[in-house]
Amino acid sequence: LPQTPVRAAMNTIQQLMMILNSASDKPSDNLISYFNNCTVNPKESILARVENLGNIFKEKFAEAVGQGCAEIGSQRYMLGVRLYYRVMESMLKSEEERLSVHNFSKLLNNNIFHTSLLACAVEVVMATYGRNASQNDGINTETNLSFPWILNVLDLKAFDFYKVIESFIKAEANLTREMIKHLERCEHRIMESLAWQSDSPLFDLIKQSKDREGQADQPEPTCT
């Protein structure tokens, strides 16, 4: 059948649903074993963070779209959580092979890593559903939930979100071309503007690398 924008969107939604229908809302046995291998078991903090951020997300979603759509926000968030656990497991498997490491205590107890990964997973779900207004379950298309809305909701710096994107794409082989293109556009937008906001961790990184190179240079103030 000829590909139309609506059909492409439907394919994306169906593809995402295929991936996530079999995924779990909770960490898999494989993930639990990675957690158990950690010096500090991160399981409770991961579950607590998913719940806390979920409450914030649902509240912001309902504020943005309308209280009548709170349940839709909840469903979107849970799809994001399923994708989050699925990609986390895939990432750990590849890191295990790459680094020959089994103890991921530092990474799995890193709050920014988890928030970035979860934000990326939820962004994929939001972009998938946002792509086709008619599929928005009646959501008012005027409400702009597109990127970088998720960064503000989860109080995440754009540069930290940026750091997870490429590994996310590598870890989830079933992302559609549209989804990968969307994440790439996010990357470009972050690098072209969002990462250069005055409170961005990118400036710390630049300073650290300059200090390492022995150049005590001050990052230029951002132009207003």
Next chain:
Amino acid sequence: PQDYHFGLEEGEGISELFDCD
């Protein structure tokens, strides 16, 4: 995905990016 431009170098992964290597 052939048309995504991978930029991470050899030996760079999620652990290094989040300073957890």
